[in-house]
Amino acid sequence: xxxxxPRSTPAPAAAPPAEALLEIVDLTLRLPGxxxxxxxxxxxxxxxxxxxxxxxxxxxxxxxxxxxxxxxFPAGAVASGSVRFDGTEVLGxxxxxxxxxxxxxxxxxxxxxxxxxxxxxxxxxxxxxxxAGRAEAVELLASVGLPDPQRRVRQRPHEMSGGMLQxxxxxxALAARPRLLLADEATSALDVTTQADILALLRTLRAExxxxxxxxxxDLHLAAAYSDxxxxxxxxxxxxxxxxxxxxxxxxxPYTRGLxxxxxxxxxxxxxxxxxxGRPPSLSDTFPGCPFxxxxxxxxxxxxxxxxRPVPLPDGGAAACAFVNAEPGLSxxxxxxxxxxxxRDRWAQTQADGADADEVNHA
Amino acid sequence: MTPHLxxxxxxxxxxxxxxxxxxxxxxxxTFTVPPxxxxxxxxxxxxxxxxxxxxLVGLVRPDHGTxxxxxxxxxxxxPRGRAARLARAREIQMVFQDPYVSLDPRLTATQCLRTAxxxxxxxxxxxxxxxxxxxxxxxxxxxxxxxxxxxxxxRLAIARALAVDPRILVLDEAVAALDVSIQAQILQLLAEIRxxxxxxxxxxxxxxxxxxxxxxxxxxMRRGKVVERGATARVLASxxxxxxxxxxxxxxxxxxxxxxxxxxxxxxx
Numbered sequence: 001x002x003x004x005x006p007r008s009t010p011a012p013a014a015a016p017p018a019e020a021l022l023e024i025v026d027l028t029l030r031l032p033g034x035x036x037x038x039x040x041x042x043x044x045x046x047x048x049x050x051x052x053x054x055x056x057x058x059x060x061x062x063x064x065x066x067x068x069x070x071x072x073f074p075a076g077a078v079a080s081g082s083v084r085f086d087g088t089e090v091l092g093x094x095x096x097x098x099x100x101x102x103x104x105x106x107x108x109x110x111x112x113x114x115x116x117x118x119x120x121x122x123x124x125x126x127x128x129x130x131x132a133g134r135a136e137a138v139e140l141l142a143s144v145g146l147p148d149p150q151r152r153v154r155q156r157p158h159e160m161s162g163g164m165l166q167x168x169x170x171x172x173a174l175a176a177r178p179r180l181l182l183a184d185e186a187t188s189a190l191d192v193t194t195q196a197d198i199l200a201l202l203r204t205l206r207a208e209x210x211x212x213x214x215x216x217x218x219d220l221h222l223a224a225a226y227s228d229x230x231x232x233x234x235x236x237x238x239x240x241x242x243x244x245x246x247x248x249x250x251x252x253x254p255y256t257r258g259l260x261x262x263x264x265x266x267x268x269x270x271x272x273x274x275x276x277x278g279r280p281p282s283l284s285d286t287f288p289g290c291p292f293x294x295x296x297x298x299x300x301x302x303x304x305x306x307x308x309r310p311v312p313l314p315d316g317g318a319a320a321c322a323f324v325n326a327e328p329g330l331s332x333x334x335x336x337x338x339x340x341x342x343x344r345d346r347w348a349q350t351q352a353d354g355a356d357a358d359e360v361n362h363a
Numbered sequence: 364m365t366p367h368l369x370x371x372x373x374x375x376x377x378x379x380x381x382x383x384x385x386x387x388x389x390x391x392x393t394f395t396v397p398p399x400x401x402x403x404x405x406x407x408x409x410x411x412x413x414x415x416x417x418x419l420v421g422l423v424r425p426d427h428g429t430x431x432x433x434x435x436x437x438x439x440x441x442p443r444g445r446a447a448r449l450a451r452a453r454e455i456q457m458v459f460q461d462p463y464v465s466l467d468p469r470l471t472a473t474q475c476l477r478t479a480x481x482x483x484x485x486x487x488x489x490x491x492x493x494x495x496x497x498x499x500x501x502x503x504x505x506x507x508x509x510x511x512x513x514x515x516x517x518r519l520a521i522a523r524a525l526a527v528d529p530r531i532l533v534l535d536e537a538v539a540a541l542d543v544s545i546q547a548q549i550l551q552l553l554a555e556i557r558x559x560x561x562x563x564x565x566x567x568x569x570x571x572x573x574x575x576x577x578x579x580x581x582x583x584m585r586r587g588k589v590v591e592r593g594a595t596a597r598v599l600a601s602x603x604x605x606x607x608x609x610x611x612x613x614x615x616x617x618x619x620x621x622x623x624x625x626x627x628x629x630x631x632x
Contacts, residue, residue: 057542057543057544058542162408191407191408191569192407192569192571192610192613192614193407193609193610193613194407195613195621196612196613196621197621199621200620200621200622203621203622204622218542218543219543219615220543221615221616222615224617225615225616225617225618225619226615226619226621245617248617258544259543259544262543262544262546262547263543263547263572264547264550264570264572264573264575264576265572265575265616266571266572266575266599266611266614266616270575270576270596273547273550273551273576274547275544275545275547275548275550275551276544276547277548279512279514279515279542279544279545280542280544280545295544
């Protein structure tokens with residue numbers, strides 16, 4: 001199954017490349033009053049020019065992780081671990097240095113552009129406020145594909161549609177020439193055709209400016225189609241990190257497989273949806289073992305006490321499941337279950353027998 | 364006798380705009396739904412799909428055009444008299460995107476269902492049966508909407524609509540705000556209810572993949588007009604209209620490149 005391995009760059013997802021733009025290591029975030037950490041040992045990297053997707057259902061911690069890159073935490077939160085942007089530790093930054101970090105290196109684009117724009121100021125003022133000159137503001141609007149930018153800079157938000165405003169917000173994000181763009185459900189509220197336009201634009205910007213992109217979405221198919229690597233989050237943890245193509249063809253974690261089989265697709269043959277039972281956990285739910293155990297069809301008694309940790313996969317990814325096939329020689333999980341029948345673990349089966357690849361291809 | 368359960372004939376609605384202009388939200392929209400059928404209405408924002416759904420239930424009065432259920436015309440304004448109004452309610456019920464604003468915040472799930480059952484002279488004991496059918500347990504039965512999750516609220520909204528025992532259920536973006544794992548549960552529930560009760564569905568959504576899973580036939584709307592119609596499988600597999608093709612090409616799948624679909628020239632509507 002060599003086609004499931006990363007295609008050109010063999011840099012494994014588990015080990016951050018040396019030149020990582022954003023590197024989050026073991027970030028744990030606790031809130032007073034919450035029964036479990038909001039984020040639990042989250043590690044991820046984004047390299048320059050890389051599109052990394054962060055996928056999960058509501059409450060999985062994906063937005064919290066993205067905001068951590070800006071040093072932006074909920075009130076009262078206690079963070080441990082490390083968030084490094086371009087070699088600088090973000091967690092310890094305060095005052096002027098924190099403001100400089102938020103203003104220069106990283107930009108965040110939210111789902112709702114109207115919440116980011118002052119309704120009584122002109123669009124041009126919004127861009128100038130972010131460090132662009134008057135002439136540059138017009139150029140920026142042209143570069144994000146807004147027709148007639150000369151006129152647009154003098155307009156106010158209510159004169160434009162949601163798709164146009166999201167372009168304005170992206171232009172504002174680019175005004176400070178960031179090297180990392182955090183897109184938090186930035187296209188989720190838009191029509192599909194507008195979403196395609198905005199994503200095409202972001203891809204162009206990545207090629208032109210070497211922009212790193214952390215792309216947060218609830219849409220697993222979008223993540224797998226658009227990004228280079230995907231992190232899947234559940235209950236504040238990263239449960240799987242894979243290349244996008246590996247995630248589609250051989251998802252390793254039962255939750256990832258569940259998300260794929262419960263997402264409707266447009267394929268020619270209609271495969272019945274298989275919903276994941278139960279509901280995503282809230283902050284008051286605690287887990288002595290694997291957080292997915294209650295909803296997992298493949299759970300065994302050992303899962304209830306197994307503390308999740310990323311298990312490296314042969315293709316360089318990782319999955320936090322007790323029953324994935326670990327890379328030979330690397331942190332064997334459960335030697336006691338080493339003799340489990342291979343047919344029990346669909347991922348392992350696929351790796352062993354390439355002919356069965358179609359069976360797990362949910363794309 | 365007509366073989367159609369629901370007949371909508373040239374429904375049109377024009378809204379005045381500030382400054383003297385006007386906006387045609389729906390233009391000559393015509394369709395039929397057979398008993399127990401499922402019709403999808405897809406389109407992007409501003410296509411008029413919600414306006415059509417609201418005209419069906421009577422929340423928006425069409426400028427012209429008629430709606431008939433089982434061969435009987437629905438009057439544009441609610442009839443006088445309790446019996447006639449209840450009969451009208453039993454024809455079509457609606458489920459909205461956000462049940463939080465359509466459910467009474469003061470009523471528990473059981474009270475909500477009992478109110479609807481009592482109004483329609485049905486036994487209040489059926490409330491427990493309805494809760495069970497939509498998969499809500501005893502804990503949720505005594506909870507108010509604010510204590511329910513989004514998926515549970517949508518289950519309650521569906522149970523409330525079913526309490527009236529309607530012939531047709533109109534769902535306007537009813538699963539759009541839900542997490543995918545919950546969305547799949549609700550879609551499965553709708554399929555079960557349709558099989559068990561024979562209720563017909565009018566499923567309004569922007570999500571082509573969801574519509575593919577729920578409906579037999581589909582209307583594709585753009586700027587108030589129906590641009591394509593037909594069996595859902597056919598329309599979404601081999602679309603005739605360039606706009607339907609653009610919509611389909613914009614849905615991300617493996618090997619998808621947004622630049623392929625971005626700014627595909629479309630003929631003016």
